[in-house]
Amino acid sequence: MIDQLNVETKYQTLLTEIKDQIFYITINREDKLNALNIQTLSDIKNAVLSIYDDPNVRGVILTGKGLKAFAAGADIAEFANFTVEEGTKMSEDGHAVLRAIDHCPKPVIAAVNGFALGGGNELAMSCHIRVCTEKARFGQPEVNLGVTPGYAGTQRLAQLIGKGRALEFLMTGDMIDSATALQLGLVNHVVPADQLIPKCEEILNKIKTKAPMAIAGVIRCVNAYYEKRADGNNIEINEFGNFFGSEDFIEGTTAFLEKRPANFRGN
Numbered sequence: 001m002i003d004q005l006n007v008e009t010k011y012q013t014l015l016t017e018i019k020d021q022i023f024y025i026t027i028n029r030e031d032k033l034n035a036l037n038i039q040t041l042s043d044i045k046n047a048v049l050s051i052y053d054d055p056n057v058r059g060v061i062l063t064g065k066g067l068k069a070f071a072a073g074a075d076i077a078e079f080a081n082f083t084v085e086e087g088t089k090m091s092e093d094g095h096a097v098l099r100a101i102d103h104c105p106k107p108v109i110a111a112v113n114g115f116a117l118g119g120g121n122e123l124a125m126s127c128h129i130r131v132c133t134e135k136a137r138f139g140q141p142e143v144n145l146g147v148t149p150g151y152a153g154t155q156r157l158a159q160l161i162g163k164g165r166a167l168e169f170l171m172t173g174d175m176i177d178s179a180t181a182l183q184l185g186l187v188n189h190v191v192p193a194d195q196l197i198p199k200c201e202e203i204l205n206k207i208k209t210k211a212p213m214a215i216a217g218v219i220r221c222v223n224a225y226y227e228k229r230a231d232g233n234n235i236e237i238n239e240f241g242n243f244f245g246s247e248d249f250i251e252g253t254t255a256f257l258e259k260r261p262a263n264f265r266g267n
């Protein structure tokens, strides 16, 4: 799909394109199964941050080049000889990249087109929604390398599928197929390969009809539950109240009462 688009080349490791208010990001290291080296993570962070305040972008689709891998993990060749300090920095930086995705005020969908392993699964989990192909495979095989996950895999996996199932997944290092991922709640939808991007577009096109500020508010409130558990309810109360002063709230409620579709302007 991305091959047919007018692709920008400003990132060393990514193909990017904005079309119909959707920002497409494709990790472009197919020969290394889109393994996430430092440059790739930096490019992803910069790409996502670049659309935070862009009114022409209403959602993001993140995928990997080719039919085999979304991302087969952090780049083992790059980190194999890291020191304790370098390993810690690698994890800190990875956390920051994935937090930039998690906190993106626009919906980010991972279109998982193949292997999502280690950092690749962590990258997918940092997205707001995951759609995968039938052939996609998921795993956190870090224990095979003698290390824990380092890009918040221990945190987000437990949040998504529950502690007991996450612990088994993390401690066995087993790979699971798409049907199991769906059953566990790791992915939202499983589709045939040729439906992957269209399914993501269908979801984003639906979200695009909603009030942009309310979408950003939903993301903030849900993130608050996981990051500041005690404050989550208060954050939602404040968010909710603040919307009563917005033009989109007036438009949304007026449109309902006038029995017509709302025309949201993002203010």
Ligand code: COA
Pocket: 031, 032, 033, 035, 072, 073, 074, 075, 076, 077, 115, 117, 118, 119, 141, 142, 145
């Ligand atoms: N880091 C760096 N390079 C990687 C990589 C990773 N995480 N995953 C795959 N690659 C590279 C391979 O080294 C190989 O490169 P080469 O052709 O220069 O030798 C290329 O991608 C193709 O991978 P290959 O292993 O030959 O493909 P495969 O079909 O036999 O196996 C996997 C596919 C996904 C099962 C296998 O690549 C794998 O286990 N990867 C590592 C997964 C992992 O442990 N991730 C967690 C890292 S923290």
